[in-house]
Amino acid sequence: MRFVLAIVSFVVAALLIGFGVAQRTVLAGPETFTATAELGAEAPLAVIDGEALNAHSGRQALSVSGEGIVFAAYGRTSDVKAWVGDAAHYEITANPETGEFVSKLVEGTEATVPNPFGSDLWLADFQAEGAVNFAVNVPEDVSIIVASDGTAPVPGDVSVTWPVDNSQPWSGPLIVAGALMALLGLAFLTWAILHLRRSRGPRRTQPKQPRMPKPPRQRSVKPKSNGGAPTNARGRRASRPMIAVVPVIASALLLGGCSAGSSPESGGGAPVSEPSAASTAPAGEDLPPTAVTEAQAKRIVSSVGTTVTDADANLSADVAATRLAGPALELRAANYKARSVDGALPAVSPVVGDNPLQLTLPQQTDIWPRTVIAVTQAADADPADDVVPSPVGMVLIQDDARSQYKAHYAVTLTQTVPEVAPASIGTARLPVDNKLLSIAPSEVGPAYADVLLNGDQSASYGLFDTENDPLLGQVGKAYKDAKRAEVPTTAALTFTNAAGTGETVVMATNDLGALVAVNMTEIEEIKPTQAGAAVDSAGAVRALSGKPQSTKGFTATYAYQLLFHVPPVSQQGEQPIALLGYSEGLISASEVP
Structure with a gap:
């Protein structure tokens, strides 16, 4: 029975540790999510709305690529819309169900616009040949504008990547529980080996003694009944099976103490949410925004x-x-x-x-x-x-x-x-x-x-x-x-x-x-x-x-x-x-x- 308990403990330990490690490796999800938009050549501008940028939590990594000059900037949504004005542009929003980008062409009276690079309206702007890549963490009232030089069509490939929380909060507890089960199995195995050795100790052969003379036969007397009181014919051996009960109960208690509800997490836990922009807004939020930061x-x-x-x-x-x-x-x-x-x-x-x-x-x-x-x-x-x-x-x-x-x-x-x-x-x-x-x-x-x-x-x-x-x-x-x-x-x-x-x-x-x-x-x-x-x-x-x-x-x-x-x-x-x-x-x- 002791060997059985050791085997069961080792098997359970292997399953717990294996599943805990698998959660961090083969069962782990993707670390990022990327939404892409492919734009046509019908407009010189594209605007990624602030709500689309916040369709997923975390820092936004923007990548824009195309032929020739590539420009991107971010600013307050109202300022971006004011700069775009009546110009034709692509409006990029996020599908509320899938989180993927959806682009829509908005017709306008202007087919070209001035070069947006260097405008005082932007909080920051970027320009390079062929591709622009940068990371921001903007609230919903900030949008991104994408262009070339205002005359050429907008760059065709736009994508935004967000980090994904693929942490496995149960991975740590499972590995810890598996390690405890392995230790318990080792204890059972040690106990079983020690018991086996004690039960198989050396036995000595008694030497033959001369026969004693037979005592005179006496008349047998039939013993009276003792009223059904139990006899202790087996002596102290009768209490030995109870000894095994003690470690079994202890192991049960140990396993119960490692349940999911009471074990501490290791490097995991539910993610702590950061305060939103609304919760950190200063007093007097009804005031108009400042002309510039x-x-x-x-x-x-x-x-x-x-x-x-x-x-x-x-x-x-x-x-x-x-x-x-x-x-x-x-x-x-x-x-x-x-x-x-x-x-x-x-x-x-x-x-x-x-x-x-x-x-x-x-x-x-x-x-x-x-x-x-x-x-x-x-x-x-x-x-x-x-x-x-x-x-x-x-x-x-x-x-x-x-x-x-x-x-x-x-x-x-x-x-x-x-x-x-x-x-x-x-x-x-x-x-x-x-x-x-x-x-x-x-x-x-x-x-x-x-x-x-x-x-x-x-x-x-x-x-x-x-x-x-x-x-x-x-x-x-x-x-x-x-x-x-x-x-x-x-x-x-x-x-x-x-x-x-x-x-x-x-x-x-x-x-x-x-x-x-x-x-x-x-x-x-x-x-x-x-x-x-x-x-x-x-x-x-x-x-x-x-x-x-x-x-x-x-x-x-x-x-x-x-x-x-x-x-x-x-x-x-x-x-x-x-x-x-x-x-x-x-x-x-x-x-x-």
Whole structure:
């Protein structure tokens, strides 16, 4: 019986271990699942919906291949759809039952689109010759766009691969249980061998003894009955079969303790689900999305800095126009024109280089145009220069989904920007007639222009922080009076101001105030006051007007890009409007008609 128990234990152990190992090898399922889509040549684009990308759990590995250039990018679904617009494209979704991809051609009015590579709209983009492969882990509100160069048909082969959880949680317990059964079988075998040896010990032959004389026969007496009491004829041997019962019961208890419900798992167990995007959404989820993420802003600002640096080096307004617009482009274009005539003229400031991003304030919006205020850290100072460069503030605007962000304002900051919302939350762009500020944003430019022209005689003088305003000392009333005094008596110098061509941008701050970017111009006109008299031009005025002297006089227009902090109406009269940064320069000069 002991050998039987050992054999049964070994057989059960072999079955348990074999099945546990088989679950991890021959019985294990595939490690990945791949969904593919074969696209035709009827459209230049394809869009993989965010729900299709999340048809299976886990990280998505995208593979796109085709002839020529292959492009793929991912971005918010609303942004991707806005960029696609009315263009013909393939829409790739997932079959809810099988998880396989289903492609559908969506007709459109555009057979070709601009090259999507490098668009500021994408969270990330990839381009290569022949094939593109990358892995992402995007939520359902993010989609992938696939293209070639916008003109050629979309690459034909698209696939997404997800990892599959093929772990076998019972494999470990089965192998452990098999090992325990093997040990139990070994115990039974050892017990059986020891018992066999004890039962087959050596036996000695007794020597013959002389016969004893027979005792006299006695009369036999029949014993009386003892009432049926059991006799112990077999002695102690009668209890030996009970000894085998003890290990049998112990083995049963041991096997019961290895049941599936109580054994610990080894390297397995039910997979722990990660929190979903919905469960980790920040408070205030009803807020509109931000115009850009912080990563997008870094990439955009870096591209703007690189482009403007190239334009400054080559005096190319066309290159600058790819990343500048409005007052910022107007000022640099005029500076490039003047310097191409007179190379000794100074470059325009500030220097918009590829400097690290210090602050990002995106607009909360999912429509266009979109606005972002960015502040870059100061460039490294020249050891031979005692002047420490200041941070640069930019107001970036994207007109539509297919446009790039362009800097409409680029100013040198002279004061610290007040506390604003983090980049992940963003802020609202306010209307120019907002009544919740100490002064309507549309009135800030004209009020400040009057202060520059009339100084403390201006009715708006008390609205501004004049003590910490370096521009007021450079081009304010005192400067103008000194410049008039230098003009000969045969000429007259006048100053007037007007609104600039740039749009006023208003972005809310945490103190219920706002950052206000305005553009204004100042016209400086000098005319002879006597017949036959003439006035001379110099510097940038001569370069732009093309005339060194005129009997009619000259008109020079200077533009100002200004960034203010306007406090809330509750602080009116207590907290002044602060000039945070500015940029100024000549934008045009001509002979008086």
